[in-house]
Amino acid sequence: MSKTETTERDMAAAGAQLSTAPKEELIQAGGPTLGVIGWIRWFWRQLTSMRVALILLFLLSLGAIPGSLIPQNSADELKVRSFKEAHETLAPIYDKLQLFDVYSSVWFSAIYILLFISLIGCIIPRTWQFVGQLRGRPPAAPKRLTRLPAYTTWRTGSAPEDVREAALALLRKRRFRAHPAGDAVAAEKGYLREVGNLVFHIALIVMLVAFAMGQLFKSEGGKLIVEGDGFSNTLTQYDDFRSGSLFSTDELAPFSFTLNQFTGTYETSGPQRGTPRTFEADVTYSRPDGGKKRSVIRVNEPLEIDGSKVYLLSHGYAPVVTVKDGKGKVVYHGAVPLLPIDNNVTSTGVIKVMDGYRDKTGKKQQLGFPAFFVPTYAGKGKGQMFSQFPGLAFPALNLSAYHGDLRVDGGLPQNVYQLDTSKMKPFKGAGGDIFKKTLLPGETMTLPEGAGSITFEKEIKEWASFQISQQPGNGLALAGAIAAIAGLVGSLFIQRRRVWVRAVRGDDGVTVVEMAGLGRSESAKLPEELADLAVTLHSVAPTAPEAEEADQAVEADQAVEADEVPAEGAQK
Amino acid sequence: MNLAAATNESLAEMSNVLVYSAMAVYTLAFLAHIAEWVLGSRSKVGRTAAALTAAGPAPAQVRVQVAQRGGGTAVLAKPPKVVTRSAAGARDVPDGPGAAGGDEKGDLYGRIAVSLTTLAFLVAAAGVVARALSVQRAPWGNMYEFSLTFSTVAVGAYLGFLVARKNVRWMGLPLVTTVLLDLGIATTWLYTESDQLVPALHSYWLWIHVSTAIFCGAVFYLGAVATLLYLFRDAYENTLARGGTPSGFARSVLERLPAAASLDKFAYRVNAAVFPLWTFTIIAGAIWAGDAWGRYWGWDAKEVWSFITWVAYAAYLHARATAGWKGRKAAYVALIAFACWLFNYYGVNIFVNSLHSYAGV
Ligand code: HEM
Numbered sequence: 001m002s003k004t005e006t007t008e009r010d011m012a013a014a015g016a017q018l019s020t021a022p023k024e025e026l027i028q029a030g031g032p033t034l035g036v037i038g039w040i041r042w043f044w045r046q047l048t049s050m051r052v053a054l055i056l057l058f059l060l061s062l063g064a065i066p067g068s069l070i071p072q073n074s075a076d077e078l079k080v081r082s083f084k085e086a087h088e089t090l091a092p093i094y095d096k097l098q099l100f101d102v103y104s105s106v107w108f109s110a111i112y113i114l115l116f117i118s119l120i121g122c123i124i125p126r127t128w129q130f131v132g133q134l135r136g137r138p139p140a141a142p143k144r145l146t147r148l149p150a151y152t153t154w155r156t157g158s159a160p161e162d163v164r165e166a167a168l169a170l171l172r173k174r175r176f177r178a179h180p181a182g183d184a185v186a187a188e189k190g191y192l193r194e195v196g197n198l199v200f201h202i203a204l205i206v207m208l209v210a211f212a213m214g215q216l217f218k219s220e221g222g223k224l225i226v227e228g229d230g231f232s233n234t235l236t237q238y239d240d241f242r243s244g245s246l247f248s249t250d251e252l253a254p255f256s257f258t259l260n261q262f263t264g265t266y267e268t269s270g271p272q273r274g275t276p277r278t279f280e281a282d283v284t285y286s287r288p289d290g291g292k293k294r295s296v297i298r299v300n301e302p303l304e305i306d307g308s309k310v311y312l313l314s315h316g317y318a319p320v321v322t323v324k325d326g327k328g329k330v331v332y333h334g335a336v337p338l339l340p341i342d343n344n345v346t347s348t349g350v351i352k353v354m355d356g357y358r359d360k361t362g363k364k365q366q367l368g369f370p371a372f373f374v375p376t377y378a379g380k381g382k383g384q385m386f387s388q389f390p391g392l393a394f395p396a397l398n399l400s401a402y403h404g405d406l407r408v409d410g411g412l413p414q415n416v417y418q419l420d421t422s423k424m425k426p427f428k429g430a431g432g433d434i435f436k437k438t439l440l441p442g443e444t445m446t447l448p449e450g451a452g453s454i455t456f457e458k459e460i461k462e463w464a465s466f467q468i469s470q471q472p473g474n475g476l477a478l479a480g481a482i483a484a485i486a487g488l489v490g491s492l493f494i495q496r497r498r499v500w501v502r503a504v505r506g507d508d509g510v511t512v513v514e515m516a517g518l519g520r521s522e523s524a525k526l527p528e529e530l531a532d533l534a535v536t537l538h539s540v541a542p543t544a545p546e547a548e549e550a551d552q553a554v555e556a557d558q559a560v561e562a563d564e565v566p567a568e569g570a571q572k
Numbered sequence: 573m574n575l576a577a578a579t580n581e582s583l584a585e586m587s588n589v590l591v592y593s594a595m596a597v598y599t600l601a602f603l604a605h606i607a608e609w610v611l612g613s614r615s616k617v618g619r620t621a622a623a624l625t626a627a628g629p630a631p632a633q634v635r636v637q638v639a640q641r642g643g644g645t646a647v648l649a650k651p652p653k654v655v656t657r658s659a660a661g662a663r664d665v666p667d668g669p670g671a672a673g674g675d676e677k678g679d680l681y682g683r684i685a686v687s688l689t690t691l692a693f694l695v696a697a698a699g700v701v702a703r704a705l706s707v708q709r710a711p712w713g714n715m716y717e718f719s720l721t722f723s724t725v726a727v728g729a730y731l732g733f734l735v736a737r738k739n740v741r742w743m744g745l746p747l748v749t750t751v752l753l754d755l756g757i758a759t760t761w762l763y764t765e766s767d768q769l770v771p772a773l774h775s776y777w778l779w780i781h782v783s784t785a786i787f788c789g790a791v792f793y794l795g796a797v798a799t800l801l802y803l804f805r806d807a808y809e810n811t812l813a814r815g816g817t818p819s820g821f822a823r824s825v826l827e828r829l830p831a832a833a834s835l836d837k838f839a840y841r842v843n844a845a846v847f848p849l850w851t852f853t854i855i856a857g858a859i860w861a862g863d864a865w866g867r868y869w870g871w872d873a874k875e876v877w878s879f880i881t882w883v884a885y886a887a888y889l890h891a892r893a894t895a896g897w898k899g900r901k902a903a904y905v906a907l908i909a910f911a912c913w914l915f916n917y918y919g920v921n922i923f924v925n926s927l928h929s930y931a932g933v
Contacts, residue, residue, distance in 0.1 A: 021893055050894040054887055061883040061912070068876040068920070075870065103871045147657075154652040211869075220866075300775040300864045311866035467866045474868070481855040488848040492889075515652075531654040538652055 014142040017133050018496055018520045020126040020194055022050055047114065048121035056115040063111050067102030070094065074103065116208055123201050130194050138177060141184035141500035145516035148500075150527040152534045153514045158541040160511045163503035166540045167515075170533065171499065184502035193520075196490020199483055206480035213473035219243040219252065220469040225259045226318045226335045227461045232256035233308065233468065253306035253470065257285035260294075262315055262462040266391045274344060274389055281312050281464045297466075311467045316340045316347055319373055319397050320457040323353050326450045331356040331367075335461040338373050339417050344387035347373040350419045351399075351454070352406055359403070360450060366406040368419045369454060372398040377438075385438070397456045400436040401427045401447055427451065496520050499533065503541075510544050513537070583706035590699030591720060595755050597692035598748055604685035605745040608671045612678030612828065665809060667830035670741055685744055686734065693727045696755075700724055712782040715921055719758035722917075723751040726790035733794075740838075742829050746797050777860035784853040788846050789913055792885075795842035796910035799903045802835035806900060836903070840892060843906060847885050854878050877916035884909035 034041075046052050071079035080100050084091040098105035145151055156163065164185050171178035171187040178187035221238035223231050231237055233256065235249050261282040267275045281297040285305055295303050302309040318335035325331050331353055338349035353367035374387035377396035385398050404424035427435040427448050437445045439456040446453045497519040506512045515537070517530040672678035700721055704711035711717045730747055733740040808826040811818045818826070829835065857878065862868040869875060888905040891897035897905075 050890060051896070054890050054894055054897065057883050057887040057890065061880040061887070064876050064880050064883075067871055068873040072871065075872065146655075150654055150656050152652045152654045300777075300860075302863060302866065309866065313866070469866055474862070477868070478859075481858075485848055485851050485855070488851060492844045492848060527654045527656045531652075534652045534654065543652075 010142040010144070011147060013139055014148070014498070014500075015518055016139060017129070017136075018498065018518070020129045020133070020197075022048065022122065022126070044121065047118050048125075053115070053118050053122065056111060056118060059111045060115060063102070063108050066099050067108075070099050070102070072102065073100050112208075116205065119201055119205060123198060123205075127198055130191075130198065133194075134191065137179050137181075138186040138188035138498055140181040140186055141502050141516075145500060145502060145514045148516035148518050150517040150530045151515070152530060153512065154534075154538065155506070155510045155512050155544045156538075156541040157544045158511055160503040160505055163511060163513055163537070163541045164501065167501035167503070167537055170537055170540075171501070174533070176499065183504050184500050187499045187501075188497070189499075190494050190496035192490050193494040193496045194491075196487045196492075196494060198487070200487030200491055203480045203484035203487055207477050207484065210473040210477035210480055213476070214244075214471045216244040216246040217251075217473070218469065218471040219247050220467060220471075222313065222465060222467050224337055224463055224465040226337055226463040227259055227261055228335075230256055230258035231466070231468075238468075239465075251470070253308045254288045255285060255305045255308070257283045257303075257305075257310065259283055259464055262464045264315055264390070264462070266389065268389075268391075276390065279312060279315060281315075281466075283310075307472075308468055308470045311469070313465045313467050314340075315462060315464045316345060317373055317375060317392070317395075318461040318463045319371070319395075320459045320461060321351055321369075321397075322455040322457060323351070323357070323367065323369075323452065324455075325357050325452045326360055329356075331452075335463075336371070337463040338371060342386065343390065345375050345390045346385065346387040347371075349373075349417045352408070352416070352419075354406060354408060357452070365403050366408075366424075367452075368402040368404075368406055368421075368424055369399045370402070370419050374398075377440075380438070392460060395460055396438055396440055398436065398438045399445055399454060399456075400434050401445075401454070403427065403451070495525060497526055497529070499530065501537070511541070513541060581706075583702050587699045587702035587706060590695055590702055591755065591759065594692045594696035594699060595752065595759070597688055597695060598752050598755070601685045601688035601692055602745070602748045602752060604681050604688055605671070605748060608678050608682035608685055609745060609825070610678075611681060612671050612673040612675050665831045665833070667739065667834050668742075668826075668828040670739075671745070671828055673828055682741060682744070685748070686741065689727060689744065689748060690731060693724065693731060696720070696724045697728070710779050710782065712778065712786065714762075714764045715918075716758050716762040716764045718782075718786065718917070719754055719762055721786050722790055723754040723758075725786055726793050727751055729787075729791050729794055738838075739830055739834070740794075742801070743794065743797055746801075747794070750793075750797075775860060775864065777856060777863070781853060781856040781860055784849055784856065788850045788853055789917065791842055791846045792850075792910055792913055795839045795846070796907060798835050798839035798842065799906045799910075801829055802832055802839060803900060803903055803907075805829050805835055806832035806903075808832075836899070839903070839906060843885060843909075844889060847889065850882060850885065854882055873920045874916065877912060877920050881909060881912040881916055884912050 071083045073080050084095075087094075094100060098107070102108055142148070158166075160183070164180060164183075167185045168178050168180060171185060174189070176187035176189040177191075178185055180186075219241070220243070221241035223237065223239050225231055233252050233254060235241060235252065259281055263278065263280045263282070265277045267273050267277055279299050282294070283297060283303065284292055284294050285303065286292045287305065297303045297310060297312045299312055302311040304310075316338060318337040320335045321332070322330060323332035332351070336349060336351045338347035340347050349371050351367075351369040351371055353369075355364075355366075357365055357367055359365050372385045373395070374385055375391060375395050376387050376389035376393040378386070378388050379394075385396075388394075402419065402421060402424040407420050407423055429435040429448065435448055439445055441456055441458045441460065444453050444455040497517055499515065499517050502514045503511055515530060515534050517526045519526045670682070672682045700711050700717075703717060703720065707713065712721060727747065730740060730743060804822075805826050808818050808822045809832050811822070830838075857875070858868040861870065861872075861875070884905065888902060888909050891902040891905050
């Protein structure tokens with residue numbers, strides 16, 4: 001065996017196990033020839049290699065892109081529908097590729113599941129390896145310390161044993177794991193780097209598990225509430241409700257709350273006139289133990305009750321109307337929530353009178369009033385019924401009227417904000433057009449032919465819609481996230497490094513001290529640390545009197561191996 | 573309470589004047605940097621070539637560093653020297669002499685450029701503060717304010733490196749150039765009147781999440797500049813090592829940059845140091861989203877691209893630990909990662925309809 005070969009092997013041993021990163025194996029193009037088990041092992045080795053982890057990371061980010069450019073069902077189903085209408089040829093292809101549900105698609109799931117299997121397959125052996133490293137000892141000093149990235153030497157009058165002993169004490173004091181090995185002391189420090197790295201990767205798994213738990217057990221529902229009304233947390237009270245596949249309804253926390261008041265303020269002047277400034281919902285909530293409490297829910301400040309969170313989502317107006325029949329009997333009185341259709345809260349909806357109304361002849365009928373509401377009216381004759389400002393500056397309500405059968409009893413679920421006119425007839429105005437009128441607060445619209453009237457009351461209520469959600473696993477996800485950051489910091493900022501101190505008696509009887517350092521990656525800190533250690537050790541074992549020449553001799557020795565470049569210390 | 577009334581028009585006006593002044597001073601700094609490069613001598617040219625051709629592919633050379641500690645008082649003999657050498661296989665070439673190339677006149681212009689950059693930074697920072705006071709909130713409510721803060725923080729980080737005596741002066745010209753570009757875009761296309769925030773942005777998380785996001789971006793940017801220059805410089809060194817003749821541009825410009833290994837190391841340190849903070853930024857954003865929108869993660873476009881950026885930087889860190897990916901390939905990954913960050917910032921706000929776009933273009 002040649003000398004260089006021995007040296008190389010020696011160096012490799014010195015650097016061995018300085019991290020737990022998996023060794024890169026050459027990819028065998030043809031795969032293994034060992035049958036099924038051989039194939040499985042081959043596949044497993046590929047999957048848990050750094051290269052494949054890297055590729056999977058790439059694929060994960062690539063795979064996430066389409067979801068940000070193509071509308072997603074999970075975010076906005078309406079947008080998906082209009083996209084599908086606009087792209088008739090493309091849409092079916094996208095549908096097949098699950099591009100409208102990227103993040104729950106088979107292929108996206110496949111990427112991250114593979115990545116996490118790879119991750120687990122990577123962590124387990126690395127953890128064992130690391131435990132082994134903790135049990136074992138730093139490797140003995142390589143023969144030629146001069147070949148290490150940082151090196152220093154001097155000659156001293158102290159005995160080699162004393163120097164080694166001092167070095168051992170010094171290194172241990174600096175919290176190196178150090179032990180004497182032959183004519184040298186071997187030491188290592190910075191194991192926390194590996195701990196940090198493992199913690200980080202494990203934390204990724206914890207976070208994934210937490211997300212999965214959240215998805216499976218979550219529940220989430222929406223509820224629109226008009227000022228003065230309440231909500232209690234049972235399934236039937238929700239306007240819409242979604243839940244994870246393992247959720248059961250008795251997990252709904254028993255609480256209720258009432259919306260006392262909603263307050264919205266808007267920029268009143270300047271270029272951003274109309275931009276919302278504050279949204280606040282003043283609520284009183286009650287807990288199962290009977291206690292009542294008042295609280296304010298804002299856009300960024302959900303209310304937390306018994307592990308459920310109540311978020312303020314949106315708001316709108318609910319004009320109060322009174323409908324009377326031909327005889328003056330009140331058949332409907334109440335606030336009707338209308339849905340905003342633009343930023344200035346122009347709102348639409350339908351006022352439906354289901355029971356109690358009889359026409360002139362005394363026959364039971366239902367009434368429907370398609371409504372347009374604007375909180376700030378432009379004024380009569382000034383264009384359309386579009387609001388000029390989102391606040392209640394000059395409210396107006398535009399109504400038309402229908403009578404007949406609302407078809408609400410047919411069993412089919414019906415949109416409360418739309419009128420099914422298939423069995424309704426409009427009231428006709430004087431000119432034969434649909435009867436229509438714009439009302440200001442307090443005004444009444446009298447239906448033709450003594451069919452009754454509808455009054456737009458002065459009181460205009462607001463409504464707020466809330467999302468009530470319950471998602472277990474959030475605490476776990478947060479803990480995972482914090483652990484991930486802590487692990488990362490340890491992994492990226494802690495250097496794992498080895499130091500060897502060799503002290504032997506030279507031919508002339510003077511002790512030669514050699515110190516060398518090796519890090520996992522090159523770092524400016526390593527030579528500094530070594531210098532620091534050397535200076536301290538040097539104070540115990542100072543340079544022997546004839547050091548000057550000896551020092552030079554060593555330097556000259558090195559110069560044989562490689563050329564020397566003038567001091568570079570000035571430049572980092 | 574009428575929050576709009578709180579907006580102080582004259583402060584906003586002042587902020588604008590300060591920003592324009594900063595641009596003027598940056599322009600002067602830009603010119604001074606040009607002078608530094610033009611007047612800087614090229615006498616040191618050939619150092620790299622000499623180092624590479626003399627040593628050839630032979631084992632790495634030995635550098636001598638004097639131990640920095642003077643040692644204890646008791647030590648009379650001179651302390652031992654620490655010798656460093658680069659790892660086996662790594663190319664060991666000296667850093668270039670810098671833009672001034674050791675030329676006194678060039679160096680003078682370089683110093684003037686740094687002083688002007690410092691002045692411009694202070695003026696721009698004052699502009700940011702005035703803007704913040706005028707709106708009485710964190711000055712990160714829209715893209716104009718974001719761009720303003722971004723460039724100011726990037727320059728601040730650069731000056732911080734200079735103060736810490738890191739070898740970063742070579743970055744002056746590219747940085748000032750792009751900062752001018754950024755401010756130009758901000759003032760001409762992204763300008764938004766100073767105003768209050770929409771309610772969804774009203775949260776202390778704005779301070780936490782957005783400030784770290786801007787800081788990460790600014791420092792990632794410095795890393796990206798170093799990475800890009802590394803690619804050029806590395807190609808130059810490769811040409812030399814192969815015995816080829818690099819172009820005149822390479823000989824006069826790239827020669828003055830630090831060695832490819834130094835650039836690469838700088839870029840890695842910067843990216844690695846910022847990565848945990850970027851992780852934190854995303855988590856803070858998720859917590860905020862949990863409060864504001866009722867879900868922590870909803871694959872909104874901004875969230876998606878933050879995630880992509882994060883995964884890309886993770887891939888970069890992995891690439892550096894993977895055989896066959898170190899060096900140029902890892903550098904490409906780093907550039908892609910930064911491109912993702914940029915797209916997240918400009919692209920998503922402009923091209924993609926996102927919940928975040930209410931922040932105003
Ligand atoms: C979910 C995907 C993953 C992410 C986001 C991720 C992220 C990271 C990050 C940010 C680092 C940098 C820390 C450092 O340089 O010390 C790192 C290091 C590392 N990762 Fe991953 N990782 C993932 C999956 C994996 C997988 C599947 C493996 C196994 C094949 C793996 C093995 C490693 C190793 C060995 C290191 C240490 C490299 C070194 O010592 O420098 N990681 N990872």
